[in-house]
Amino acid sequence: MILSMTGFGRSRKEGAGYTVSVEIRALNAKQLDISVRMPKNFFEFEDLCRKLIANRMRRGRIDTSVQIDSTDITQKAPHISPELARYYWSQLQEIQRQIVPSQQPLLDHLLRIPHIYQTTEAVIDPEAIRGIISSAMSEALDQVLRMRAVEGESLLRDLMERISALRDDLGVVTGRRGAVIEEYKTRLQERMKQLLGGAELDENRLMQEIAFLVDRSDINEEIVRLGSHIEQLLSILSGEKPADGRRLDFLIQELHREASTIGSKTTDLDTVQAVVRMKAEIGKLKEQVQNIE
Structure with a gap:
């Protein structure tokens, strides 16, 4: 389950001689950044609004406008x-x-x-206004969260499609690994024989050197880590709790690092083409994850 960071909500409540209108806009941001605008006579309720938002939002730029008007004509008229x-x-x-x-x-x-x-100074009932503001804020926040959830479903479908393509290309890389190692061994043996000419050499020593070079160019560790990162992504995205966008962003950075390492270790055409496709999908995953709470 994932939630987008963008959303909008609006609510209007009346009671105790006041009308409270709330409008909330949620945008992308690295941390939780709350902005509350309200009439200067009611600044004491700003902290209440901030706490209500912080209790239900983890990340994003949350711009909140609170308008409070008296419905009592004796307070409005001079x-x-x-x-x-x-x-x-x-x-x-x-x-x-x-x-x-x-x-x-x-x-x-x-x-x-x-x-x-x-003009007479308005008589404010703090507890009554606190209740009206809380009710209006809760309703507006409900709307924001519903919009975030709907957009999150669209993001989830796109992410799952890209992860599926990523797994397919990882399968190509994994399938080519054995053949690539054997081809690399053969090329190394032929190259060393050319360099040594007709000189006699210790076959065991030659095989040790070849094994050392092959081990340095082996991509098995990167394949295992890539597979592990993909499984972690799937586990987070399919969980009942909303996914943490920062954790997803970290995993995708690791995916990119492992794919780049594989690309630097091999010259096999099929493997290189698969790595290029993988890096393209990882780039698109990274863009989408920036929208997740």
Whole structure:
């Protein structure tokens, strides 16, 4: 089972006189990188959002936007201050008395004075808002995880196809190993005889030297390690728990190293062609693994 690192979720919840809107975007990243944007009056709830994300995400850039609006009209609308209204009304009357002739001041004149209006500081119920934010965050995170799982299934199918092709080419390399060793032995014997001319030589000593050179060029260890890495990949991908993208990335780096070593040890055409195909598939595997959580 694998999860992609990309996803999107959105939720809107109402309660306790507030509306909470949450939007989460998840992108690729090497580590878990959380960004939370919310109104400055509610910064105390930022840590709550970060903990909720960290409990459900392991890797990725998580951009979160939290919007909190009051649904209580008494908190949103400005209030007329009676004290200020009386003060400015007396000022209007005083001006009317001093300026003759002039009309009596009207209520419309008073309401045009912006200074009589005041906004009341919102009364926040921390526990109620905490519950609404938690509910909205959980719903948005559920959507992100569902999208990650769907994309993860597509990634898994692609990875399994490429691993299957990799195993087929590893089979080609394994099948050629015995023939390659024998051909290498024969070439070494012929080459040494040419270099020595007609001189007599110790046959046992010659065979020891040939065995030493053949052993240095043997690819059996690399084949075994490649097979082991492939089996580990399959075990991780088919497990019930979500695969760890960093572990997969490490195994794929090891696959590339072993394939490169095989390519440097042999000149057999079939083996070299198989190695080229393997390295191409490993490169594509590496690209896909960068998207896994």
